[in-house]
Amino acid sequence: MAEDLTIITGTKAEQYESLIPQIKGLLQGETDLIANLANITGALKEQFNWLWVGFYLVKKDELVLGPFQGPVACTRIKKGRGVCGSSWEKEETLIVPDVNMFPGHIACNSTSKSEIVVPVIRNYVVVGVLDVDSSETDQFDATDQRYLEEIVNLIPF
Ligand code: SME
Secondary structure (H helix, E strand, C coil): CCCCCCCCCCCCCHHHHHHHHHHHHHHHCCCCCHHHHHHHHHHHHHHHHCCEEEEEEECCCEEEEEEEECCCCCEEEEEHHHHHHHHHHHHHEEEECCCCHHCCCCCCCCCCEEEEEEEEEEEEEEEEEEEEECCCCCCCCCCHHHHHHCCCCCCEE
């Protein structure tokens, strides 16, 4: 597959429906985890132009920054800390419409206003999280949750 994305306008669902087959194409035949995570962040950033899209990977007792697109970010997050560490601890997707209302939110970037964090779960264990930040409040909903969960399930961890 050529490494060119087709970017479309349309509803959020239409954008994900266009993107997911392309992500499958990018992942096809590639087994390197970092390469795959990197291309997923690139594809999501290109289509949606969010402030920050990236992965944190579970290493021992903390999350460590992985491939991302966007401003520089904090490198290590303890379990239960911030939105990412809470998603890891609860083993569920967290949608935060206004990060200022989330106790313990870790402000890696002061312009982040809303956030969704999707855990990557393999064999019932969280191995990482996908974190997406927007510079506007209330940008994420059940549609993002559904499609982002589908996308993280495509990753051959
Ligand atoms: N806001 C996150 C930290 C990661 S940065 O947003 C990239 C959190 O509260 O866990």
